[in-house]
Amino acid sequence: MTNIDSHATSSVDQCRIINLPRVQLNLAGSSSAVQNTPPLPFDIHRIYYLYDIPADTERGGHSHYTEQRLIVAVTGSFDVVVDDGHSRRSFHLDRPYKALYIPAGIWRTIDNFSSGSVCLALASNIYDEDDYVRDYNLFLKLTEAK
Numbered sequence: 001m002t003n004i005d006s007h008a009t010s011s012v013d014q015c016r017i018i019n020l021p022r023v024q025l026n027l028a029g030s031s032s033a034v035q036n037t038p039p040l041p042f043d044i045h046r047i048y049y050l051y052d053i054p055a056d057t058e059r060g061g062h063s064h065y066t067e068q069r070l071i072v073a074v075t076g077s078f079d080v081v082v083d084d085g086h087s088r089r090s091f092h093l094d095r096p097y098k099a100l101y102i103p104a105g106i107w108r109t110i111d112n113f114s115s116g117s118v119c120l121a122l123a124s125n126i127y128d129e130d131d132y133v134r135d136y137n138l139f140l141k142l143t144e145a146k
């Protein structure tokens with residue numbers, strides 16, 4: 001396990017939508033930038049994206065000891081269910097300028113992917129399998145004292 005474990009303090013109330021700035025160019029499309037406006041909750045150290053996702057797939061199914069994430073539906077849409085061991089919330093992401101913030105210590109599952117959707121993930125940590133909790137029963141143990 002890495003450094004400080006967030007499972008004892010995490011709450012789904014900390015999950016929120018961050019509206020990214022949006023530039024709309026007349027007849028030439030739109031763009032959104034992820035930079036420190038509005039202030040982001042963490043420094044980004046890794047970017048990855050999910051694509052070619054078959055219908056009825058469920059992704060995620062894990063929490064992190066320390067890693068924080070932003071998730072964006074760059075194309076298409078999907079649902080993210082966040083869980084702190086006591087409460088759950090569901091977010092429908094369907095706009096490329098809306099980022100869902102997920103702090104550490106939160107279990108997340110992502111499903112209901114639309115055809116051709118792309119899920120962009122911005123992470124506070126470089127990839128480290130030791131930072132993952134992939135066993136839901138262990139997750140419940142880590143969060144039960146809250």
Ligand code: TYD
Pocket residue numbers: 046048050058059060061062127
């Ligand atoms: P995982 O994080 O479980 O995928 P998701 O949460 O999107 O369903 O990762 C799936 C596999 O990919 C797993 O074997 C770990 C590997 N992986 C990396 O090698 N590097 C990465 O940055 C990520 C996110 C995953």
